Amino acid sequence: MEEKIEKHTIAVLVDNEPGVLARVIGLFSGRGYNIESLTVAEVNNADHLSRITLVTSGTRMVVEQIKAQLDRLVPVHKVHDLTDEGPSVERELALVKVAGTGDRRIEALRLADIFKAKVVDATLTSFVFELTGTTAEVDDFVGLMAQLGLVEASRTGVVAMSKGATGF
Amino acid sequence: MPEQKLTGAQIVIKALKDQGVDIIFGYPGGAVLPIYDAIFQQNDIKHILVRHEQAAVHAAEGYARSTGKVGCVLVTSGPGATNAVTGLLDALCDSIPLVCLSGQVPTHLIGNDAFQEADTTGITRPCTKHNYLVKDVNQLARTMHEAFYVARSGRPGPVLVDIPKDVQFADGTYIPPTEVKHKTYRPQVKPEIARVEEAIELIANAKRPIFYTGGGVVNAGPIAAKLLTQFVKMTGFPITSTLMGLGAFPASDPQWLGMLGMHGTYEANLAMYNCDVMINIGARFDDRVTGKLSEFAPGSKKIHVDIDPSSINKNVAVDIPIVGDAGAVLEDMIRIWKARQKRADQTALKEWWGQVEGWRARNCLNYNRTEAVIKPQYALERLREALRGKNHYVTTEVGQHQMWAAQFLPFDEPNRWMTSGGLGTMGYGLPAAIGAQLAHPDAIVVDVSGEASFLMNMQEIGTAVQYRAPVKIFILNNKYMGMVRQWQELLHGSRYSNSYSEALPDFVKLAESWGCVGLRATTVAEVDEVIEKMLAVTDRPCIIDIAVDPKENCFPMIPGGKAHNEILFGPEDSPSDATPEDGMVLV
Numbered sequence: 001m002e003e004k005i006e007k008h009t010i011a012v013l014v015d016n017e018p019g020v021l022a023r024v025i026g027l028f029s030g031r032g033y034n035i036e037s038l039t040v041a042e043v044n045n046a047d048h049l050s051r052i053t054l055v056t057s058g059t060r061m062v063v064e065q066i067k068a069q070l071d072r073l074v075p076v077h078k079v080h081d082l083t084d085e086g087p088s089v090e091r092e093l094a095l096v097k098v099a100g101t102g103d104r105r106i107e108a109l110r111l112a113d114i115f116k117a118k119v120v121d122a123t124l125t126s127f128v129f130e131l132t133g134t135t136a137e138v139d140d141f142v143g144l145m146a147q148l149g150l151v152e153a154s155r156t157g158v159v160a161m162s163k164g165a166t167g168f
Numbered sequence: 169m170p171e172q173k174l175t176g177a178q179i180v181i182k183a184l185k186d187q188g189v190d191i192i193f194g195y196p197g198g199a200v201l202p203i204y205d206a207i208f209q210q211n212d213i214k215h216i217l218v219r220h221e222q223a224a225v226h227a228a229e230g231y232a233r234s235t236g237k238v239g240c241v242l243v244t245s246g247p248g249a250t251n252a253v254t255g256l257l258d259a260l261c262d263s264i265p266l267v268c269l270s271g272q273v274p275t276h277l278i279g280n281d282a283f284q285e286a287d288t289t290g291i292t293r294p295c296t297k298h299n300y301l302v303k304d305v306n307q308l309a310r311t312m313h314e315a316f317y318v319a320r321s322g323r324p325g326p327v328l329v330d331i332p333k334d335v336q337f338a339d340g341t342y343i344p345p346t347e348v349k350h351k352t353y354r355p356q357v358k359p360e361i362a363r364v365e366e367a368i369e370l371i372a373n374a375k376r377p378i379f380y381t382g383g384g385v386v387n388a389g390p391i392a393a394k395l396l397t398q399f400v401k402m403t404g405f406p407i408t409s410t411l412m413g414l415g416a417f418p419a420s421d422p423q424w425l426g427m428l429g430m431h432g433t434y435e436a437n438l439a440m441y442n443c444d445v446m447i448n449i450g451a452r453f454d455d456r457v458t459g460k461l462s463e464f465a466p467g468s469k470k471i472h473v474d475i476d477p478s479s480i481n482k483n484v485a486v487d488i489p490i491v492g493d494a495g496a497v498l499e500d501m502i503r504i505w506k507a508r509q510k511r512a513d514q515t516a517l518k519e520w521w522g523q524v525e526g527w528r529a530r531n532c533l534n535y536n537r538t539e540a541v542i543k544p545q546y547a548l549e550r551l552r553e554a555l556r557g558k559n560h561y562v563t564t565e566v567g568q569h570q571m572w573a574a575q576f577l578p579f580d581e582p583n584r585w586m587t588s589g590g591l592g593t594m595g596y597g598l599p600a601a602i603g604a605q606l607a608h609p610d611a612i613v614v615d616v617s618g619e620a621s622f623l624m625n626m627q628e629i630g631t632a633v634q635y636r637a638p639v640k641i642f643i644l645n646n647k648y649m650g651m652v653r654q655w656q657e658l659l660h661g662s663r664y665s666n667s668y669s670e671a672l673p674d675f676v677k678l679a680e681s682w683g684c685v686g687l688r689a690t691t692v693a694e695v696d697e698v699i700e701k702m703l704a705v706t707d708r709p710c711i712i713d714i715a716v717d718p719k720e721n722c723f724p725m726i727p728g729g730k731a732h733n734e735i736l737f738g739p740e741d742s743p744s745d746a747t748p749e750d751g752m753v754l755v
Contacts, residue, residue: 015351015352018301019289019290019293019299019301022290022293023293026293026294030294061481061485064481065478065481065482068477068478068480068482069478071477071478072322072323072476072477072478074297074298074318074352074353075352076352077351077352
C-alpha cells in the first residue's frame with residue numbers, strides 16, 4: 001500500500017544565529033527528506049529572528065515527522081504548516097535573462113507584458129525580466145522564454161503567508 | 169559594588185560549580201590550557217584525566233546514567249574534539265545529558281586552517297542535541313548555563329560548547345544560572361489530560377494488554393520508575409522493556425517478562441505480537457525492537473508516551489499519542505485510574521496471563537549446560553549469583569556479551585545498567601564503568617566485556633589505576649567478534665571474514681603490567697573461584713579473562729526483517745529459514 005505523497009509549504013521562525021540554516025538543511029539531508037525550495041532572511045531585526053519558508057514533499061507521516069523534527073531544534077521558535085492551516089498566498093520572484101534579436105526579441109517582450117514581468121536590464125540584444133508570481137506562473141514564463149533565447153534564470157524559491165488578519 | 173571581572177576560563181569554572189559539577193572528564197591540549205590553569209587553582213571540581221577523549225565522553229555518560237546528573241567533559245580543539253565525536257553521538261542516541269567543553273583556536277584564526285583547528289560546531293552539529301561557539305566572553309556564562317539547561321531538559325542529550333582560546337583569556341562578566349532563561353526551548357512536561365483520560369479508558373478495557381517501556385522512564389528519574397512499578401502493579405498487566413529501560417521495573421517481579429526485541433525473550437515478543445493494547449512509555453519503536461514493521465503487534469491499539477514529539481508516529485503509527493515526561497504522565501494515569509475506580513478485566517487478564525505463562529514455560533533462555541566448556545551464559549549466571557544483594561552497577565561493551573548480560577543479569581532499580589544501545593559503540597563499557605565507579609566509590613562496578621570490545625578502549629585501565637577505581641572488567645573471551653561471527657554464520661554461509669580475534673594479549677599479564685589484578689578461568693570449576701577473587705579486590709582494577717565457548721550463539725533471535733513470532737531458539741533452528749534476501753540487507 002503506497003501512501004500518497006503530499007506537497008507542503010512550511011514556515012519556520014528561528015533565531016538568526018550562526019549555524020541555524022545548517023541545522024535545518026542538515027536535518028533534511030541527514031534524514032533523507034526532500035527540499036523543493038527554501039528561502040530565508042531576517043524578518044525581525046530587533047529580536048534577530050529569521051523566517052524560513054520551505055517547500056517539501058512526503059507522505060503524511062513524513063511531513064508530520066519533518067515538522068516535529070524542525071520544532072525540536074533548539075533555536076526554532078515556531079513551525080507552521082501553511083498547507084494544512086487554511087488558505088495562504090505563495091509567491092516567487094525570478095530574474096530571467098533572454099538574448100535575441102528581431103521577432104524573437106519582440107515576442108519575448110510581448111510575453112513579458114502579458115505576464116506583467118518588468119524589464120530591469122536591457123541591451124540591444126538582451127533583456128533581464130523580473131517576474132513575481134506563483135511557482136506555476138514562473139515555470140510557464142521560463143518555459144516560454146526557453147523557446148525565445150533564454151540564457152539563464154534565477155529564482156528565489158517560494159515565500160508564503162497565511163491569508164487573513166492573524167499572523168505568526 | 170563594581171562588577172567583578174573574571175577571565176573566560178574562570179567563568180567556565182564558576183559556571184560548572186554553580187551547575188553542581190563535581191567531576192569533569194578530560195584531556196588537556198593547547199587550546200584549553202587557560203581552563204586547565206583555572207582547574208589547577210581550585211579544589212571543588214575534580215578533573216579526571218582519561219587516556220583518549222572518546223573515553224572521556226563515555227566516562228561522563230557512565231557518571232550521568234548512574235547518578236541522573238549531567239556529565240561533563242573537557243577536550244582540546246581539533247583532534248581532541250574529533251575524538252569526542254563518537255561519544256557525543258552515543259550520548260545523543262541514548263539520550264544521556266552531557267555538556268562537552270571544547271577548546272578552539274583563537275577567534276582571529278578561525279577559518280585559517282590553524283594548527284589543531286577543526287570546524288567543531290560543524291562536525292558535532294548532527295552528533296549533539298545542540299552546540300555553541302562562544303565568540304564573546306560576556307556571552308560565556310549565559311551559554312554555559314543554557315548548555316546545562318538544554319542538556320538535561322526534555323529528552324536529554326549532549327550539548328557542546330566550543331570556546332576559542334582568546335575568549336578563555338579575555339575578561340568578562342559572570343552571571344549566575346538564576347538569571348538565565350532560555351529564549352525558546354520549553355519542552356512539554358505535563359501531558360494533555362484529555363489524552364491521558366482516553367488512554368486510561370483504553371487500558372481499563374484491554375483484554376490482552378502489555379506495558380512496553382524504555383529509557384525514557386529511567387531518564388525521568390527514580391520517581392518515574394517507582395510510579396511505573398506502582399501503575400503496573402495496580403493494573404496487573406505484563407511488562408517488558410527495551411535494552412535501555414532495564415531496571416525501571418524490578419526484574420524480580422512476576423509481572424516482568426524480560427527484555428523484548430531481537431534478542432528479547434519469547435514471552436515478551438509473543439506478548440507484544442498478540443497484545444490488543446500496548447502501553448509504550450518512554451520507548452521509541454526502534455528497529456531492534458519492532459522487527460518487521462508491517463507485522464509489528466498487528467492487532468493492537470497503541471498508546472505512546474514520549475517527551476520528544478518527533479519520536480511519536482516516526483516508525484509506528486499510534487492511536488493515542490501523549491507528549492510529556494514519563495513521570496508526569498504516570499502520575500496523571502495513576503490519579504485518573506484511582507479517581508475513576510478502574511479495574512482491569514480480570515477474566516480476560518487471567519486468560520491472557522495463562523497464554524503468557526505458556527510462552528514463559530518455553531524457557532527460551534535455556535542453553536546447553538555442560539561441564540566441558542564454559543558457556544558465556546553460565547559465567548553470567550554465576551556473576552549474577554555473586555552480585556545478588558550487593559550494591560552494584562553493570563556496564564557493557566557491544567555484541568553477544570551485551571545481549572547475554574541483558575538477558576541474564578536482573579536489575580531491580582533504574583540507573584544500575586549502562587550500555588550503548590542506540591549507537592552500539594564497542595569500547596563504551598570500560599570508560600563508562602570508570603565514570604560510574606567514581607560516582608559511586610563504594611559500589612561494585614562490573615564491565616561485562618568481550619575481548620574485542622575491550623581492546624577498543626583498554627588504554628583506560630591507566631585512568632582506572634590512576635584514580636584507584638576498582639572496576640571489574642569481566643571479559644567473556646570467545647576469541648571472536650562474537651556477534652559478527654554469529655551473523656556471518658546465519659546470514660553469510662559461515663564465511664568468517666575478519667571476525668577472528670588474532671594476536672590477543674595475555675590479559676592476566678596485561679593486568680599485571682598496569683599493577684592491576686589479572687585472573688583467568690578456563691574450566692567451569694574455576695568460574696566461581698575467579699568471581700570470588702575478583703570481588704575481593706577493592707583497591708585497584710581487576711581484569712578477568714574467561715575462556716568461553718567460541719561457537720556459542722546468542723538466542724533467542726529474531727533475524728533481521730522477521731516478525732516477533734518468527735523466533736530462532738537455538739542452533740537446532742535451521743539458519744536457512746532465517747535468511748530472507750530482504751532481511752540480509754538489514755543490519
